[in-house]
Amino acid sequence: MLSRRELSETQVRTRLTRKQFEDDEIEAAVERLRQEGTLNDRRVALAAARLESTVRHRGRSRVLQKLRSLGIDGEVAESAVNEVFDEVDEDALLDRAFARRLRGQAPQDLDDKGRARLVRGLAAQGFAFDAIMRRLKAHPGR
Numbered sequence: 001m002l003s004r005r006e007l008s009e010t011q012v013r014t015r016l017t018r019k020q021f022e023d024d025e026i027e028a029a030v031e032r033l034r035q036e037g038t039l040n041d042r043r044v045a046l047a048a049a050r051l052e053s054t055v056r057h058r059g060r061s062r063v064l065q066k067l068r069s070l071g072i073d074g075e076v077a078e079s080a081v082n083e084v085f086d087e088v089d090e091d092a093l094l095d096r097a098f099a100r101r102l103r104g105q106a107p108q109d110l111d112d113k114g115r116a117r118l119v120r121g122l123a124a125q126g127f128a129f130d131a132i133m134r135r136l137k138a139h140p141g142r
Helices: 009-018 023-036 041-055 060-069 074-087 090-102 112-124 129-138
Strands: none
Touching: 009 023, 041 060, 041 074, 060 074, 090 112, 090 129, 112 129
């Protein structure tokens, strides 16, 4: 189960429950994996945060949401996101996302609906609304 990719403790518990293992067997397995170092939510959180930010080009809030969906504890998730985003240039990440969404079009060529769609799309990717608006205003509209 852990040979393909790392899983969080919650994911392991869910999969073992689905396979109808007893609760005491699940607890024993999770504890053994934790002691062996095979199961480590912090390591999973860092790996997932790096993947989401650098490969999938997601913003901070979307990365945090992803970690929480993996069952990572809130403090561990936030710590991992902060650590990863200390290494990532968020402005450059937003610039790349902005360029991909514009597809060569100039922001001033967008109508109101186009600008709203752009902002919604970037916000859905996890970028902060104020950062999106600053970036949009750097290229004034009509």
